[in-house]
Amino acid sequence: MRGLSRSSLAAVEERFNAVAASADLGRLADELRAVADLLDREHGLRRNLSDPARPAAQKAQVMRMLLEGKVSDAALETAVAAAEARWSRARDLADALERLSVVASAAQAEAEGRLDDVEDELFRFGRIIAANPGLRLALTDPAAPAEGKERLLSELLADKVAPSTLRLITQLVVHPRGRSLETGLEEYSSLVAEQRQRLVAVVRSAVALTDEQKQRLGAYLRTSYGRDVHVNVEVDPRVLGGFSVRIGDEVIDSTIAGRIEEVRRRLAG
Known part of the structure; x- marks a missing residue:
């Protein structure tokens, strides 16, 4: 999300965090996803609830009429906050609710260890x-x-x-x-x-890494990026030797295959 939607998402997340603390997180995740699905199906409803020209109180009332008595209080308050917010695109309203559904599932997993x-x-x-x-x-x-x-x-x-x-x-x-x-x-x-607040690193290696190697790599990446990094390892014999690390759009390639490809590009140039 960008611009207006990004700031609106932050405000809705703040309301979500307040109500989720005492909620059944699994149920909350299911309900928020169901509301997002409803908005995906009902295009007219989604346009009306994301229309920046309509008063926030009016949109909140519509959301309450739709959901009151059908979902938990936590899901209702989160959905109402999303309806009150202003979005750059109509789709961003449903995207925000889907995102918070995933966050609720993650919070449940964290509570369960x-x-x-x-x-x-x-x-x-x-x-x-x-x-x-x-x-x-x-x-x-x-x-x-x-x-x-x-x-x-x-x-x-x-x-x-x-x-x-x-x-x-x-x-x-x-x-x-x-x-x-x-x-x-x-x-x-x-x-x-x-x-x-962790980054995800996808490591491609010709052979599986040992737990000790994963821990050392994770420690190196944590020092480099200033944040914890969760390391996922994908075994791929095509890399021939060494390994590559992808974090978001950034790739660190120390594979033999990568070096061969770099030489080919230089020769072709």
Whole structure:
């Protein structure tokens, strides 16, 4: 988000933080996602609630009429705050509620001591999808019923991942909101990492790193970036040797394959 929407998001997050402290976080996550889905489906409602020309009090009243008695007080107050805010684009209203739904799931995982698990499980699920085209097709086929996708995910992941992980993956599969599954997993992973103000580093290496190597790399990156860094390792024999690190749009490449490609570019130039 940019400009006006960024400042509005900060204000809505402040209200969310106040009401989430005593809320059932799992329920709050589900309810905020449901409201975001409603706004995605009802374009006229979304335009009206994000119209900067309409008074904030009027938009808040509409949101209360829609949700009062149907969702928890925490979800209601968060949705009302979002309706009162001013957004650069109509879509940003639903985006803000989806974001806070993910934050609620991450907060639940943190309260359960499973935030690291959720980060790792989202990353590993992305690798599983990349390696299984048939599974990816089954989960992303727009013609396949949502109930079947939910059942498949439950069979695959229930009792194997944290409840927050299953909730987040199910949300992405059932309501992709125009994103690829891979893009959605990356976005959610970043939001989960932000729960502890951490960056996410994706390391590509020809061989798996030991726990000690991951810890040393994490310590080096923490010193370099001034923030904690969660290290995800992707084993890829194509790198030949060494490893590359991607944090956001920045790539540190010390692989042999990367050096060969650099030589090729220089020779071609």
